[in-house]
Amino acid sequence: MERGASVMTGKHRTFGWSIIGASQIARSWVGAAIRANPQARLVSVMSRDRSRGEAFARALGIAKVETALEAVLNDPTVDALYVSTGNDRHAEVTLAAAAAGKHVLCEKPLGLTLEEAVGMAQACDRAGIVLATNHHMRAAATHREIRRLVQSGAVGRPLAARALYCEYLPPELQTWRTRDPRQGGVLYDLTVHNVDALRFALGADPVEAMGMKASSLIGAGGVEDQAQSVLRFDSGLIAYLHEGYAFAHHETALEVHGETGSIYGRGIMDEAPNGTVFLRRNKEMTEIPTEPVNLYEGTVAAFQAAIREGSRPAATGWDGVWSLAAALAIRESAETGRMVAVPDVSRIAAQAA
Known part of the structure; x- marks a missing residue:
């Protein structure tokens, strides 16, 4: 054929x-x-x-x-x-x-x-x-609305952001994800999602990473069950990320804070079309309506x-390269205690074209 x-x-x-x-x-x-x-x-x-x-x-x-x-x-x-x-x-x-x-x-x-x-x-x-x-999550109505708000200037120039993707991993999934040091851990599983959500919402790419990771509760053999990190983006924005398998009571979130307002996505880092989006300006919090859609469909x-x-x-293949590049930079930072540059994937892609 x-x-x-x-x-x-x-x-x-x-x-x-x-x-x-x-x-x-x-x-x-x-x-x-x-x-x-x-x-x-x-x-x-x-x-x-x-x-x-x-x-x-x-x-x-x-x-x-x-x-x-x-x-x-x-x-x-x-x-x-x-x-x-x-x-x-x-x-x-x-x-x-x-x-x-x-x-x-x-x-x-x-x-x-x-x-x-x-x-x-x-x-x-x-x-x-x-x-x-x-x-x-790029297909979620909540994420697409956050991206639209950022692009429309609803909060002015974005200055800071947060992405929180913490959950308690069900016992039936506590296999290679929490035990295999080669392919398991939250950096491969959840950090890549947080990085991509930030790139999608902000229209910016990470350039530097600082991170820490730990086997706090269910990670075995050095496999991290939580990670916390800071990314600097090419726009100058600084973002905080937290991912974990050990948190049964943690709310997921995606936030963007700008010169003239803030966007709060609550409970939106998920497989299901859950959560709400709020816009805060002049100390007033307004819910932004969204129509739930099946993310995978x-x-x-x-x-x-x-x-x-x-x-x-x-999300293209090169978007997947970007999220992995940032997660690996966070891992290197966590293991060396140093700030680590995130490879410029756009330049790599251009050279390959």
């Missing part, structure tokens, strides 16, 4: 999807979002554990279960992959998909190292396929539009 032919020429009315990795997030959210899209169909799920794949397929009504990636890549009815494997396999699967001409929506973090993530973005660019990062729709129309997915 010619690369991208089925979707770009309209031979298929729907996009054929394969889910790579029978994960909890795929089962609870993304699989349902794909099924809800009238222009999408779930062709297969791939899991190296056949029994796990079969249970996943039964739950989502998927007809085909594969245990080898090659079978998916050779399937002409599959146009796009949702990569939801362990973090350590994101690069391997995405590079193989690029070589096979399959579009990719990849879970965060895009890779385990900056080199991996850059290589993934470059390979997909060269292959002419769409690579998107599943930073699903919005992400899937934007991804498919990017394939069909050449538009921008909610």
Whole structure:
């Protein structure tokens, strides 16, 4: 099959999807979002554990279960992959998909190292396929409203921001996330979301990082279950970030504080379309109305539009490189006790073009 032919020429009315990795997030959210899209169909799920794949397929009504990636890549009815494997396999699967001409929506973090993530973005660019990062909160009505308020000058020039993404990780998820020092921890899991939310809301990029991390409650073997950091952005703004798995009573938040006002997003860092947005000016707090939308359905729709129309997915592969670059800089700062420069991903991307 010619690369991208089925979707770009309209031979298929729907996009054929394969889910790579029978994960909890795929089962609870993304699989349902794909099924809800009238222009999408779930062709297969791939899991190296056949029994796990079969249970996943039964739950989502998927007809085909594969245990080898090659079978998916050779399937002409599959146009796009949702990569939801362990973090350590994101690069391997995405590079193989690029070589096979399959579009990719990849879970965060895009890779385990900056080199991996850059290589993934470059390979997909060269292959002419769409690579998107599943930073699903970009599709939230609350986040989009905060971005609109910032861009419209509702608070004047932004001076400071806060992103708080703390929760108590359910016991059934306290596996590799809290035990595997290679791919676990909140920096890979939650910090990347906070970084992306700030980049999206502010329209600015981080340039310096200072951080600390700890295994406070459920992290084992040196795997951090909380991290706190400060980022300086190229606009001059300073942002505070806090992520954690150990907090059953912590509220999530995204805030922007400017010369003429402040924006408060409360309870909005989530998989579900929760939370509220407030604008505070002259000591008056006003709730800004938003219409809840399914974050993953919005992400899937934007991804498919990017394939069909050449538009921008909610978060590109290079957006995933940015969030990982900042999280890795925070980790380096936490381990060395020094301020660390965040690599200029825009320059890396331009040099690769």
